Amino acid sequence: MSSTIERTDVVIVGAGFTGLSAALELKRAGIDFLVLEARDRVGGRAEARPNGLGELIDSGGQFLCQDMPELMALAKARGKTFVETYIEGEFITHPWMSAEEAERTYQVAMAIRERMNRIEPDDASIAGLTVATWLERQKDTADAKAAFRSMIEGLWCLALDKVPLWYLIDNDRRITNEVFELQYFLRETMQSLADDLAGDLAGRLRLGEAATRIERGPRGVRVISARGVIEARSALLALPPATAAKLDFAPALPAELAKALSVWESGSVIKILVRYASPFWRERDLCGMVMWRDQAGLFACDASTDADHAALIVFVGGPLALRWHPLDETALRAEVTARLVEALGPQAADILDFSARDWTHDRWSGGAYSDLIVDVTARDAERTILAGAPPVYIAASEVSPSFPGYVEGAIVAGRIAAGKIQSAIATSASGS
Template identity: 50%
Template sequence: MSAASELQRAGIDFVLLEARDRVGGRVESKANCLGELYDTGGQFICDDMPEIMGLARTHGKTLVETPTRGDTIAQPPPHGRHDAEKVSAGSMALRRRLRKLDPNDPALSGLAVRAWVENQQAEPAVKMRFLSLIEGLWCVPAGLVPLWFIVDNDRRITNKVSELQYFLKETMHSLAADMARSLGKSLLLSEPVDRVETTASGVMVRTIREGYSANEVIIAVPPVMARKIIFHPSLPDAINNALASWKSGTVVKLLIRYAEPFWRRTGLSGSVIWVDPRGLYACDASHDDQHPALVVFLGGPIAVEWSSLGEEALKQEVLSRLVVALGSEAGTPLDILLRNWIDDTWSGGGYSDIVEVMNAIEAENALRRGFAGITFASSELSPSFPGYIEGAIIAGRLAVRPIIERLQSASATNASGS
């Protein structure tokens, strides 16, 4: 939608084909059993993300500061407060060390993040905490994800303040819905693209119902979804290989609504970082004092493992861990809204796709270059905040600008008759 808005501003005719019967993609909202809307996909933003903050302001959204006052709990608890701080600081130091690596250094080739962590000088508790952070943020097993990829990706996540600083009272999805409204009839829902043909005059983009001819096409879907589209003639090997290198992250998000913010009574913030199981994280996501809620994320192998138990058992696993961390009241919520993104039909997973092929160091660049009227754009390809809403906006804008220039200069040439 960010690319489409730019085309609209430039006065260029376009059509936006969306597979689902709603807009937003990995930004989505659903009502809980109390009828309250929650973001079940992308939600949190911060002051260091200028594009999404600007959009939220332009559309008159209300920023809610994520409540953070109080102590954060580590699970299982380290021995005493001093140790907890040491483990947390040690994990952040490992992250800084990782960011200093050069993703192009041949010494990193073939090395998974887990192998690198195991070779670092650090306490075992620090390494465990760091691995939990990696699996929680990138939603893939640390033993399978290439080190160069995480280095390159993490360097582009440049926020100094917490990425969970704010969320939108009206939901992030309401912002997507506002953007969709301003696109009017150029946006078509329930139109999954299954084939893109390159023609003498441009491209023919086909859905089950229709064919749309255009000068150019932007494939603004995650790489794993892009590789499901048939391209005719076939894309060059470099692009096919690039598309084949990605894997969807596995994530489950739960919004747990309570009658009271009971954790605050004992001086807790509601934030819980689990080291065991890895990739489990909770924090306060109360809209206000009348709507106390925790958000819980399961990222990476734990999401797959607990999903296999079934939805009810997954909820019980989460509640029992929250009871241990925050007290018995955590076990009696008013409602649990659960969204499992694993194998999602039109996104494949979340938070984003990850390059899983160890030597596919050109995977992103090959997609960024695109081919003959075909431009790829998704958050994954953004130079800034890849895998985030901010990155999606930037990737869309960057993809569309050269297209606007080409189309405007072609129309100027036609108008001058030369």
């Protein structure tokens, strides 16, 4: 290990939107900090990569909507160009059903979801139940249950038999958008917004520097990386819970907090952008949105930036992503192309570029879209994580009071964590 020892007030580990938002709050408050980021870029689960045509595309978090106030305000303040997601025309289900039938199926799945969300998470009658067990007990038709399963596994990306019912209810109640959540995306990419925020941190951000060990002592914390040691009054681990759990803590974290970090599992997603010469589906009055009824967790939508840059995004979520994870690029492309052709016709095979990003078991974020609690008894895990082990604090989109699992949630979670650290520093200054 190198012998460098640096000092600052706060070390932030992770430069996703949570870490960046916390850093900017601390900067505003005049508190000294350093941000360590393991990857060679900021943004975490918001990521932009060039596709085979040299166009920069969002391979991670991308969409936002007007009901996400912090993210909307930030994107406007940074002068981003909003592209409205194309939704004119018919939504397709495959195997095919009529538009009326598809609408009815969607409505019954939503009715199950609303019924679920009316249950109080602390209701004793659901203690110990997973979403799958609860669903089995419902009197809905098999088709309605399959549509619900596909919707939930597509959104949360984990098998329903792993997810506690109280957790899904509590989580879903915090996702409060009334408009379509895929309403807009940013022409410059979501990650460009993270780059802009990082630009304001001049000199306080270290890329390619993973924290490996967190030592807590009477005078604060020591954060160890391959480059050296940073001593600080506090540390903020701006990491998804399952990723934070992998750090080496000395002394070990209090047992309750270590347990609270151990009950999460990362979802699995493969996100694919398929570029076409033209949005051929629009000519047939289709909006490009496809839900596969025979493949829970498979969903496509139009993500053309304009008619000259026609594209579909295919999301592969949950158990299906785990099944397709071992496929190589050629096999994955063949599989996805076959599904698109079945749903949208032979033109779907005339692909200009096929760019896939597999987030399953991602080294630095664990997976996508987020980590979920998978222990039915862990009702206090989020509260325990939010309390942290001062001077070590933990935050991520997952534990946000609004939009957990979204960029909006990360911005809010970062700001709240920075507020706590700021008050702790102010209290210790007034006491000393």
